[in-house]
Amino acid sequence: MDLVLVLVIQVLFAMASLALISVGLAVIFGMMRVINLAHGEFLMLGGYSAIFATQHGINLWISMLVVAPVVVGAIGVLVERTLIRFLYGRMIDTMLATWGLSLFLIGLITGIFGNTTVGISAPLGGMAIGNYRTSIYSLVVIAITVVLLVAMYLVLRYTRLGLFARGTMQNPDMAAALGLSPPRVYAVTFGIGAALSGLAGALIAPISGVFPTIGIAYIAKAFITVIGGGAAILSGTVTASALFGAIQEVGTYFTTPVFGVVITLAAAIVLIRLLPQGITGRFLKRWL
Amino acid sequence: MMLKVRDLHAAYGRIPVLYGVTFSVAEGQFVGVLGHNGMGKTSLLRALMGFLPVAGGTVVLDQADITDWPAYRRSRAGIGYVPQGRDIFPNLSVLDNLRMGCAKVDGNDAPVIDSVLEDFPRLKRLLDRLGGALSGGEQQLLAIARCLCGKPDLLLLDEPTEGIQPSIIDEIIELLERLKQSRRLTVVLVEQNLDFIAALSDRILLIQKGRITREVSPGSLKDPDLVGEFVGVER
Numbered sequence: 001m002d003l004v005l006v007l008v009i010q011v012l013f014a015m016a017s018l019a020l021i022s023v024g025l026a027v028i029f030g031m032m033r034v035i036n037l038a039h040g041e042f043l044m045l046g047g048y049s050a051i052f053a054t055q056h057g058i059n060l061w062i063s064m065l066v067v068a069p070v071v072v073g074a075i076g077v078l079v080e081r082t083l084i085r086f087l088y089g090r091m092i093d094t095m096l097a098t099w100g101l102s103l104f105l106i107g108l109i110t111g112i113f114g115n116t117t118v119g120i121s122a123p124l125g126g127m128a129i130g131n132y133r134t135s136i137y138s139l140v141v142i143a144i145t146v147v148l149l150v151a152m153y154l155v156l157r158y159t160r161l162g163l164f165a166r167g168t169m170q171n172p173d174m175a176a177a178l179g180l181s182p183p184r185v186y187a188v189t190f191g192i193g194a195a196l197s198g199l200a201g202a203l204i205a206p207i208s209g210v211f212p213t214i215g216i217a218y219i220a221k222a223f224i225t226v227i228g229g230g231a232a233i234l235s236g237t238v239t240a241s242a243l244f245g246a247i248q249e250v251g252t253y254f255t256t257p258v259f260g261v262v263i264t265l266a267a268a269i270v271l272i273r274l275l276p277q278g279i280t281g282r283f284l285k286r287w288l
Numbered sequence: 289m290m291l292k293v294r295d296l297h298a299a300y301g302r303i304p305v306l307y308g309v310t311f312s313v314a315e316g317q318f319v320g321v322l323g324h325n326g327m328g329k330t331s332l333l334r335a336l337m338g339f340l341p342v343a344g345g346t347v348v349l350d351q352a353d354i355t356d357w358p359a360y361r362r363s364r365a366g367i368g369y370v371p372q373g374r375d376i377f378p379n380l381s382v383l384d385n386l387r388m389g390c391a392k393v394d395g396n397d398a399p400v401i402d403s404v405l406e407d408f409p410r411l412k413r414l415l416d417r418l419g420g421a422l423s424g425g426e427q428q429l430l431a432i433a434r435c436l437c438g439k440p441d442l443l444l445l446d447e448p449t450e451g452i453q454p455s456i457i458d459e460i461i462e463l464l465e466r467l468k469q470s471r472r473l474t475v476v477l478v479e480q481n482l483d484f485i486a487a488l489s490d491r492i493l494l495i496q497k498g499r500i501t502r503e504v505s506p507g508s509l510k511d512p513d514l515v516g517e518f519v520g521v522e523r
């Protein structure tokens with residue numbers, strides 16, 4: 001029984017962290033059809049922002065939940081204004097530009113912080129479940145992810161800002177004819193996507209540590225989640241992370257962590273073969 | 289609101305589509321632009337709205353030269369646009385489509401929508417439906433209502449009768465008549481439906497191959513010979 005509970009927590013944690021690292025990418029891709037190859041580096045910058053802030057005496061939770069998203073969100077707006085906005089509708093150019101940005105950011109951070117792993121120890125310690133132990137922090141990450149996704153749903157569904165975002169996503173010219181400035185909507189959206197990535201990078205920093213090339217470890221997982229999820233930003237992210245998170249954890253349990261990832265990637269290939277438009281391209285079409 | 293278009297040129301890439309369009313619309317006037325398929329009616333409205341880059345000429349709205357303004361700024365300056373094909377947001381409810389129409393209205397949008405819906409009894413029963421699930425006629429009414437939510441002074445209407453059953457066409461004529469009076473709108477309507485354009489317009493301009501070729505009175509459209517001579521549109 002205790003083992004089952006521990007396993008359930010592990011599976012939920014895998015789902016939550018997958019959703020966390022993907023949701024910023026999903027927002028940017030879903031809203032603007034921009035494939036952001038620097039997504040992994042936004043996660044990395046979130047981790048460094050949080051660690052840098054804690055090292056300078058700021059409370060760990062504030063560093064993770066406030067400093068990281070604000071810093072990376074601001075970087076996102078800067079990147080959108082100086083780079084991305086010239087490339088809308090040109091997918092290959094955007095991919096090349098964001099790839100270049102990713103290399104630049106890795107080089108920049110290596111120059112500043114060195115090519116070493118820095119870490120913060122996970123707060124809150126552990127908790128006994130029968131004969132097993134689980135970290136309280138992973139429960140907190142699960143809870144934060146749920147709160148975040150629910151909040152995003154409420155904003156998109158019930159606020160004017162969310163409505164404008166959805167409308168602009170469906171038909172930017174018509175939105176402009178009604179008086180909204182699509183470039184402004186895009187800048188805000190890109191900033192929000194980057195902020196979400198910064199938050200995710202900060203929340204996983206205590207678990208994995210941070211180093212300049214850590215983005216590479218996450219970007220493939222984030223992309224299969226977004227592509228597997230399909231057009232609907234939230235329900236796509238939730239269903240794909242639930243599916244792939246479960247497959248990965250179960251695979252890991254019966255084999256090894258490396259094989260767990262291999263099995264997940266294989267499952268993603270099968271899924272995209274069966275549903276080229278992703279899960280929400282076929283199901284839950286009307287969802288957010 | 290007064291509109292002055294002078295020697296407007298526009299092209300799709302290298303292919304020209306407007307070859308020097310000149311006309312003006314006085315405040316409160318309802319001007320019809322009549323022309324065949326492919327004569328450049330939609331392109332003209334897209335250029336006026338800022339979606340088709342202008343290669344030459346000027347567009348002046350009241351005193352402001354808006355030739356280089358982006359679409360959202362023209363919209364905020366008081367131009368409302370009801371495009372051909374209607375461009376309803378398919379995955380938004382009817383109510384949310386109207387709320388999108390209120391994007392340039394500050395503060396609470398509910399009273400604005402309520403007052404617009406007074407003129408659209410048909411839409412009141414459809415508020416929860418998805419925009420994409422409406423019939424063509426209902427979508428046309430919604431597109432007009434959505435546009436009015438932004439309180440435009442100048443309305444650009446692109447073929448509101450296209451693909452719509454005759455009963456709703458009559459309803460739209462009545463509606464526009466009423467709105468013209470009650471909201472003191474200035475209107476540019478492009479159409480190929482003669483009865484519709486004749487019923488509503490104060491002045492009618494003919495557009496041929498990207499140029500305004502002449503102006504006729506709404507009354508003269510009742511004479512089939514003249515009509516054949518002017519535009520070759522069969523009745």
Ligand SMILES: Nc1ncnc2c1ncn2[C@@H]1O[C@H](COP(=O)(O)OP(=O)(O)O)[C@@H](O)[C@H]1O
Pocket residue numbers: 300303305323324325326327328329330331332
């Ligand atoms: N997106 C486009 N790209 C290239 N040519 C176009 C495009 N849209 C329209 N045209 C051409 O421009 C001309 C005018 O079209 P349009 O303005 O749609 O006419 P109308 O609305 O009077 O039917 C036509 O010859 C049409 O083929």
Ligand SMILES: [Mg+2]
Pocket residue numbers: 329330331372447
């Ligand atoms: Mg047309």
